[in-house]
Amino acid sequence: MNILINTLVLGIMYILASLGFAFIFNMLGxxxxxxxxxxxxxxxxCYYLCAAAGVNNWVAMVIAxxxxxxxxxxxxxxxxxxxxxxxDRIVMISVGLITIGQTIANILTGNKxxxxxxxxxxxxxxxxxxxxxxxxxTFGVGLVLLLIALYIVNYTALGRQMEAVSQDRxxxxxxxxxxNRVSAIxxxxxxxxxxxxxxxxxxxxxxxxxxxxxxxxxILMLVMLAGAGSMNGILITGTVMGFLDVIFPLYFAGNxxxxxxxxxxxxxxxxxxEGFFGHELKM
Amino acid sequence: xxxxxFKTSLPFLILLVAFIALPMFLNSRSWIDIFVTIVxxxxxxxxxxxxxLSGNLSFAQGCFMGVxxxxxxxxxxxxxxxxxxTIPLGAVMATLxxxxxxxxxxxxxxxxxxxxxxFMGQAIMLLISAWKAAGGAQGLNRIPSLSSELKGxxxxxxxxxxxxxxxxxxxxAIVSLVVMFRFEHCRIGATLRALAQSEDVAAxxxxxxxxxxxxxVGVACFFIGLMGGVQAHYMTSISYSSYSMNLTLWLxxxxxxxxxxxxxxxxxxxxxxxxxxxVSNLLTSLSGASNSEAFVAFSRWIGENxxxxxxxxxxxxxVVAYLLPTGLVGIPDTIRAAKAKRAEMREIEAMMKEGGDxx
Numbered sequence: 001m002n003i004l005i006n007t008l009v010l011g012i013m014y015i016l017a018s019l020g021f022a023f024i025f026n027m028l029g030x031x032x033x034x035x036x037x038x039x040x041x042x043x044x045x046c047y048y049l050c051a052a053a054g055v056n057n058w059v060a061m062v063i064a065x066x067x068x069x070x071x072x073x074x075x076x077x078x079x080x081x082x083x084x085x086x087x088d089r090i091v092m093i094s095v096g097l098i099t100i101g102q103t104i105a106n107i108l109t110g111n112k113x114x115x116x117x118x119x120x121x122x123x124x125x126x127x128x129x130x131x132x133x134x135x136x137x138t139f140g141v142g143l144v145l146l147l148i149a150l151y152i153v154n155y156t157a158l159g160r161q162m163e164a165v166s167q168d169r170x171x172x173x174x175x176x177x178x179x180n181r182v183s184a185i186x187x188x189x190x191x192x193x194x195x196x197x198x199x200x201x202x203x204x205x206x207x208x209x210x211x212x213x214x215x216x217x218x219i220l221m222l223v224m225l226a227g228a229g230s231m232n233g234i235l236i237t238g239t240v241m242g243f244l245d246v247i248f249p250l251y252f253a254g255n256x257x258x259x260x261x262x263x264x265x266x267x268x269x270x271x272x273x274e275g276f277f278g279h280e281l282k283m
Numbered sequence: 284x285x286x287x288x289f290k291t292s293l294p295f296l297i298l299l300v301a302f303i304a305l306p307m308f309l310n311s312r313s314w315i316d317i318f319v320t321i322v323x324x325x326x327x328x329x330x331x332x333x334x335x336l337s338g339n340l341s342f343a344q345g346c347f348m349g350v351x352x353x354x355x356x357x358x359x360x361x362x363x364x365x366x367x368x369t370i371p372l373g374a375v376m377a378t379l380x381x382x383x384x385x386x387x388x389x390x391x392x393x394x395x396x397x398x399x400x401x402f403m404g405q406a407i408m409l410l411i412s413a414w415k416a417a418g419g420a421q422g423l424n425r426i427p428s429l430s431s432e433l434k435g436x437x438x439x440x441x442x443x444x445x446x447x448x449x450x451x452x453x454x455x456a457i458v459s460l461v462v463m464f465r466f467e468h469c470r471i472g473a474t475l476r477a478l479a480q481s482e483d484v485a486a487x488x489x490x491x492x493x494x495x496x497x498x499x500v501g502v503a504c505f506f507i508g509l510m511g512g513v514q515a516h517y518m519t520s521i522s523y524s525s526y527s528m529n530l531t532l533w534l535x536x537x538x539x540x541x542x543x544x545x546x547x548x549x550x551x552x553x554x555x556x557x558x559x560x561x562v563s564n565l566l567t568s569l570s571g572a573s574n575s576e577a578f579v580a581f582s583r584w585i586g587e588n589x590x591x592x593x594x595x596x597x598x599x600x601x602v603v604a605y606l607l608p609t610g611l612v613g614i615p616d617t618i619r620a621a622k623a624k625r626a627e628m629r630e631i632e633a634m635m636k637e638g639g640d641x642x
Contacts, residue, residue, distance in 0.1 A: 089604045092539050096600035103593040224398045259409030266403045270387045273395045
């Protein structure tokens, strides 16, 4: 039962964090290695608003999300739009961003253990298993955000425009879709979702300067595993990823617990490099 | 495309003279450490470019350096093998693992290859860190030191042990670089470039893509594994975290900052970024010899704020990314292109003026 709950919580956080990455991967056909760093920046921002400025948890989370959405807009303008066809330069800029984020985090954290104050206290007992309210709240909010994101993708004009852009940029532009506007909105939403995931994970696992790297690897793995252009695939691979990350550390001590899931993913990717649910990306 | 031999080899000659002559004068331990780091990074970044020749960007190269280092270190610590055996065995091990893992990856393309190798590198390093015999998360310690091994030779020559170690490393690096340069400029290099441009066309004229891709991977892994093995014996203690994703990302950055179009590009990038990263150590070493009080104060200030130096590196990255599309070695070409364009414009203007006069 606990395994199930932890799987669901971790899975939904992975999915939230990787949605933005997947949007960018699908629509712009490029990878944003700095996505994990943005997730980390969201968590740190939330921590400082809560702990240093004494803002309410939820307000802090909303502020962090809004600020990071603005960062997403900025990134789309200065990073993705000018260098769309240039993988090398996007990698360079994102490594620059990673370096900046990590340095700031290192200076701020030092050796301190920092945890975002919990969102909900207490324990609830469901069917004989006691679960902390924190997990329930994390799961609930994550699920709601995920459903909203899925609704936007599947049932709104914006979602249809996103689909059109990811299928054919030029064709979408000819149909009168403002490609740049759609990309900008999508980047903003995606980065904001990553920030929200950061805020929750900061309360769940604590803050550290390498949390961005860890998450980055997870995001990359589950998006590559799902394949380009597949939203539902991410839901499945995200849950699988969460399950692997919950189950292996129970049986293997230390780094082996994180090495084995990665090895499994490598094997799966070798079987089907273009991902299990999407289509191959032309580059 | 044919250039005069002197003009192409001049930059290499300058670098060679600099790497031989400078450590003669700047012979403190901290200076030699900086030079050694530069040499390691240079060879590693060049080896990355060997794989890139075939059109794929590998994200696992740092891990093979780790494989070389751990193989050499563990053979020396657990079996007590001598250094001249452990270092080549480290390189061979890196090549083997590179070939075994590279074989299934050879059919992947572009971003799929990059991501797949990235996960694989990460998995290998995490597995090593989970291995008790490899020292676990603490890393491997008490590896026999290259400097003390060379003490006898060093005394004969009248230099210190670490200086002798530096020159051994330099000789190995020069050999590696020359071999990789020849590899790129012989028939195989041309075949790899052809594969990068169009695998289908290359395959249609009888090139075996898998064979040539694996050949490039093998050569690259051999030399980076060699450097890893030497590094283990130079540093005497290694940790898995220094061969993680970050190392690979920085190797890629060296290559891109220098410019991946030319052989010398990754070398230039590695030199520049290693110097910028170590700027506080560098200034401290310099201020020891300096008389200027302001300079000493400045270097002390930098040393106190050394936590902020990664910002400098990030700034270099962003400047190159935005302003120099072909990297640092591309600057002369960019200037030449701009000049040619301006001359053309002037010509057109002159022609238009002439036309106007005639009318």
